[in-house]
Amino acid sequence: MRASGRPGAEPMSSSVAAQDCCGGLGNVDFRQADLCVMTWLLGYVDPSDPGFVAAILIITFNPLFWNVVARWEHRTRKLSKAFRSPYLACYSLGAAILLLNILRSHCFTQAMLSQPKMESLDNPTAYCLGLALLGIGSTFVLSSFFALGFTGTFLGDYFGILMEARVTTFPFNILDNPMYWGSTANYLGWAIMHASPTGLLLTVVVGLIYIVAIQYEEPFTAQIYQQKASLSHKRS
Numbered sequence: 001m002r003a004s005g006r007p008g009a010e011p012m013s014s015s016v017a018a019q020d021c022c023g024g025l026g027n028v029d030f031r032q033a034d035l036c037v038m039t040w041l042l043g044y045v046d047p048s049d050p051g052f053v054a055a056i057l058i059i060t061f062n063p064l065f066w067n068v069v070a071r072w073e074h075r076t077r078k079l080s081k082a083f084r085s086p087y088l089a090c091y092s093l094g095a096a097i098l099l100l101n102i103l104r105s106h107c108f109t110q111a112m113l114s115q116p117k118m119e120s121l122d123n124p125t126a127y128c129l130g131l132a133l134l135g136i137g138s139t140f141v142l143s144s145f146f147a148l149g150f151t152g153t154f155l156g157d158y159f160g161i162l163m164e165a166r167v168t169t170f171p172f173n174i175l176d177n178p179m180y181w182g183s184t185a186n187y188l189g190w191a192i193m194h195a196s197p198t199g200l201l202l203t204v205v206v207g208l209i210y211i212v213a214i215q216y217e218e219p220f221t222a223q224i225y226q227q228k229a230s231l232s233h234k235r236s
Contacts (some may be wrong), residue, residue, distance in 0.1 A: 004041070006050060008161075011074070022119025028155055042201070044118060044197035045201055046211060049115065051111040051114045051115075052114075052198060054110075055107040055108050055110070055111040055202055056202070057218060058103055058107045059104055059206055060208055061100075062101065063099075063175075063210070063212070064101065064202065065096075066093065066097050067213065067216055067217060071158065071159055071220065072160075074224070079159070080159060086159040088150065089158045089159055090150075090151050091150065094153070094235065095153075096151060097154055108190070109190070112198050113194075115198040116196070118196070118197045119193035126195065127193050129189075130191070130192030130194075131189065133186070133188050133189030134193070135180050135189075137184070137185030137186035138186060140171050140178040140179065140181060141179050141182040143171050143187065144182065147167050147169055147170070147172065157224050157225070162224070168230055177214055180210040181210075183206070183210070184206050187202065187203040188203045
């Protein structure tokens with residue numbers, strides 16, 4: 001493991017870098033702001049580092065895995081048949097997702113540790129901010145889990161294990177998809193606590209992947225419950 005990152009990775013001072021990136025505050029084109037931030041972060045990050053590549057791959061793979069498997073199960077019921085119970089099948093998928101998330105967190109941390117720190121974030125104030133974000137994120141993740149239960153959290157809908165009503169208690173009365181955004185806050189806090197530009201960049205990737213997953217999951221889940229409502233209406 002490299003302690004100091006790749007040679008030449010130390011960037012120029014923040015003020016000079018910001019001016020070079022955006023041409024000074026008076027000439028900022030806010031449509032290019034995201035590109036400027038990414039360019040600035042890449043001054044600290046070696047994208048070819050194996051640990052960074054591994055983190056990107058596992059961050060991308062996880063939601064793809066659980067969505068593909070869950071939709072395949074909804075279409076074929078193969079897992080439910082193999083385990084002779086939709087509940088056992090759902091528990092097995094949930095266990096696999098948890099293990100993959102542990103691997104994702106491990107790869108995320110190793111990628112941070114193998115790359116340079118950002119001096120401006122390496123201070124007690126930033127550390128406390130990261131710790132606060134970690135606390136907020138954990139609160140959202142754990143409260144979501146307790147509100148939904150295991151099967152509600154781990155795609156039980158796709159196994160035919162449907163909830164009776166939409167959950168509207170905390171944290172779902174605060175924001176939609178609190179588990180995803182809580183997880184993103186956890187990674188952001190972890191990155192800030194480590195003063196890691198690599199962690200900040202990977203957190204952006206986590207957030208973007210979750211946005212894609214939400215766009216993919218929500219319409220399909222709504223369709224499942226519409227089918228349930230239609231069947232109930234026909235029976236009545």
